[in-house]
Amino acid sequence: MPFPTQIHPVAGSVAEAGADLAVVAVRAGAEGPEPVAGPPGALPDGLDARLPAPLAELIAHYELTGRAGETAQFAADLGGGLVRVALLGVGEGTAADLRTAGAALARLAKGRSRAAVPAGLPGPGGDGGTGGDGGEALAAFAEGALLASYRFSLASDPKGPEPVGEIVLACGDGGGEAKPVEAVRRGTALAGAAALARDLINTPSARKDPAWLAGRATEVAARAGLQATVWDEADLEREGFGAILAVGQGSSRPPRLVRLDYAPEGAESHVVLVGKGVTFDTGGLSLKPNDNMKLMKTDMSGAAVVIGAMSALAELGCRTRVTGLLAVAENAVSGSAQRPGDVLTTYGGRTVEVLNTDAEGRLVMADALDYAVAELEPDALVDVATLTGAAKVALGTGTGALFATDDALAGALLEAGDRSGEPLWRMPLTEEYAPTVSSPVADLANIGTSGDYGHPGATEAALFLREFTGGLPWAHLDVAGPGRSMSEQGLLTKGGTGFAARTLLRWLEA
Structure with a gap:
C-alpha cells in the first residue's frame, strides 16, 4: 500500500504553509531546552506575540526537556486563523533522535491534512540535518514519520483517524527548498x-x-x-x-x-x-x-x-x-x-x-x-x-x-x-x-x-x-x-x- 503521508519541502514559514498543525522543534541544549529557529524565515516574525505566551515560557510551562518525541499542543493564530501549534522535542539532533521525533509528529498529526515543521532540524554539527552527516539526520526524520504513518487495513470502514496527508518542511525565505530533497528521498526509500x-x-x-x-x-x-x-x-x-x-x-x-x-x-x-x-x-x-x-x-x-x-x-x-x-x-x-x-x-x-x-x-x-x-x-x-x-x-x-x-x-x-x-x-x-x-x-x-x-x-x-x-x-x-x-x-x-x-x-x- 502506498504511504498515506507525503513529505516535501516548501518555501516560506510554517505559518504560510497552509497547515492545520504548525510545529516548533525544541532541542535539548546544554543549558536546557531551547526552540530551533530553522532557516531564516521558517518561523514567522514576531512569533512570541502570536502565541499564548513567549516560547520560552511555554516550554517551561509544559515542563519540556527537549527529549526526542516529547510533545505539547495549544491553539494560536499565526496570521491565517486559529491553528494547532505543537512543540516537538528533537533531543540532541542525532539521527536516532530525529527518527523518534518524526514518528511522534506523525502520530500527533493523525486526523489532520497537513503539518508544517521548519526544515532546519538540528543535525550533528548544527548542519540542519542535511550536511556533514550526509543528510542522515533529516533522512531519519522522514523515515520515522513515514513508518509511524503506515497503515494496513482491509476493513470496509477503517477505525480511528487517518494518517496526516502531508508533512511539509518549511524552508523559509532563503530559497533552500532543494537542500532537504535528497535526505527526504533517502528516508522515503x-x-x-x-x-x-x-x-x-x-x-x-x-x-x-x-x-x-x-x-x-x-x-x-x-x-x-x-x-x-x-x-x-x-x-x-x-x-x-x-x-x-x-x-x-x-x-x-x-x-x-x-x-x-x-x-x-x-x-x-x-x-x-x-x-x-x-x-x-x-x-x-x-x-x-x-x-x-x-x-x-x-x-x-x-x-x-x-x-x-x-x-x-x-x-x-x-x-x-x-x-x-x-x-x-x-x-x-x-x-x-x-x-x-x-x-x-x-x-x-x-x-x-x-x-x-x-x-x-x-x-x-x-x-x-x-x-x-x-x-x-x-x-x-x-x-x-x-x-x-x-x-x-x-x-x-x-x-x-x-x-x-x-x-x-x-x-x-x-x-x-x-x-x-x-x-x-x-x-x-x-x-x-x-x-x-x-x-x-x-x-x-x-x-x-x-x-x-x-x-x-x-x-x-x-x-x-x-x-x-x-x-x-x-x-x-x-x-x-x-x-x-x-x-x-x-x-x-x-x-x-x-x-x-x-x-x-x-x-x-x-
Missing part, C-alpha cells in the same frame, strides 16, 4: 522498503500462498530493475530441493524458490540474502496451539524483509552485487504432510531426520543456503527468519538475535542495526552444543537431540543452519521477537514490522 515488507507480511494467508508471494517478488523485481527467477514444484523436484519440497508437500498450494538479482556495474563484492518464506505455519503434524497459529501469516517475514531490501538497492545507489533467495512453502496438515521421523535430502545431498515438523523454517533455508554455496560463490551469506520462540524468550520483542561466524560481518550488522533503530544482540554459536543437531539415522536432525544443555533452541537452529554455509562468512538474524508488533507505538503499527530491512540496506550501502 528506507521507509518504503520496510513498508513493502509490512504489506507482504500483513496480507492474510488465504490470499498469500507460495505462488502469490513469488508473483509479488517478480512484480517488485520488474519495478526495481532486478532479475527474477522462480522455481515451481516441478523445477524443485528436478533439481533436488528436497527440503523445500518436504515442508510444502502437505499443502495443496505447492512451494516455490525465488531468486532476485541486483548486479550494479563495477560491483566488487557479492552478498546473498536468504529469507524464510513460510506463508502459513500450522506446525504441520507437530501442530501448533491455536493462539500461536493466529500469528503465522507473518512466518514469511524473512522473505518479505529480503524483498523489501532488494526493492530499494538501486534507489539508494548500492554498489554491492546482491542476490536474494526466498525459500517459500506453506506448512500444512494433510495425509501427504511430512511426518516426525521422516528423512529428507537437501539440495547439497545431506540427509536430515525431521523430528519436529514445526521446525520447518530451517529446512527450507537449508536448501537455499546449499544452492547459494554451490552456485553463487558469494563473499558473504546473511539469512533472516522468524525462526525460534527461544530467541524471543532470550531477547524479548525489541531486539533481534544475531549469530555469525565472522566477527567483521557481525560488527558491521550490529552497527547498521544501531543506525537503523533496529537493535541486534550477538548470540553465541557454542561449539559444545554442536553435536545436539546430529542424528543416529541421518547426517543431521532438525531439532536438538540431547537435553544435556537445556535445549537452547535459537542456538541449535543456528548451528543447524551453519552446516549449510560452506565455511563462508555467514550471519543469521532470528527476528521472531521484533518481527511482529502487538501494539501501536513509535515506528511500529500492529502486525508485521519489516524488522531488519532497513538494517540490511544500511549494511549493504556501507
